Amino acid sequence: MLTTTGIKRVLPHRYPMLLVDRVTELVPEERLTALKAVTCNEPWYEGLAEDADDEGHGYPQTLLVESWCQAAGVLAAWDKPNPDVLSGQVMLFGSISDVVLHRPVYPGDVLEHRVRLVRALSDTVIFEGEALVGGETVMEVGRVVMAMRPAAELTAAREQSPAAQPAGVQ
């Protein structure tokens, strides 16, 4: 069992992009179950039109994927925690495949993410699983591939981005 503080020791994600609240089961190198409560007070609902209907309050689908992947990230990195992305190895998304969205998720739902390790290779991990609400599958995840890469690779890439150029700095 990991509380939010435990998750923060493993993942570099912080508010408002820390989308895993609690880990309820963790079998190293095998599987993990984690919870994320959805509330109408999340920043993603700021600016939603006042006349938005129930469906308009559906949790952003891409963040359902992100939340599940962060749960997978805990399983991938729990024994080599690196909450600081600037040093050592960083876990990068490689790919996401066959994610099926069965039904919308609404404020008040609690997501139960089930993550299974499909394959762990020297520097690559592959996961699969699903997300449930009230025991009903709301999303299936066919395959997520994560690769461990040296942080330097990321910082080098950033040097060429507009934000890093002196002229480009806002």
Next chain:
Amino acid sequence: MAAPAAGPVRAVPAAGPVRAVPLLDRDGADGAPRTTVRIDADERVFPGHYPGFPIFPGVCVVELVHRSALATAPAPGARVTLRAVESTRFLSPVFPGDRLTVELKWTRREGHWRCEAVAATDRGRAATVRLRFTEGSTPC
């Protein structure tokens, strides 16, 4: 396709992880539909992704592809709803200040629409994304 020629595309939903709204650059009449959008440093996600090292989350690139798809959907008038992320490959990171262009290709499949997109920054391809949509808005 009745999409507006240019100008800010009012892509639904207004809320969501990304404030930036993709602008329709080419509406598909003369070549693949394309949108462009600038990733401002004040996007909501950056303070937490990650503190001291803002990187635009991969799923937010997928979100911008999603919005670009909604803005260029081939089913005129009929709402299309995202049913699956069939495949997404993250090829290079996206940072604050980047300009992201998304080029899309819509194909009709049996019972659904497939949208294949390439998202790129000035440094090259950032992600390839293949989405599945069905017509109508009722969840299946």
Next chain:
Amino acid sequence: MSETTAPAVLELENLRRTVADVLDVEETELTDEADFVNDLGVDSLMALEVMVVLEKKYGVKLGESELKEVTCLRKAYDLLDAKLTAA
């Protein structure tokens, strides 16, 4: 992709369809000898992913080195065939 379905029977055209879908390439491009990385521009991560999908589809277990040897459809077929006949 549930665990309970029986492993598929190995058949070249069906294998071609599966691999083409994972690699996101047209089946016509995926000839028996086309090299995943050099001819089809597939990255190493994707080549690995293909093998993991095939492991599950045909119910076989491949070592990391065996995974990395498969660089075209013919090699994938031969490795799977060897594994299935040996099993």
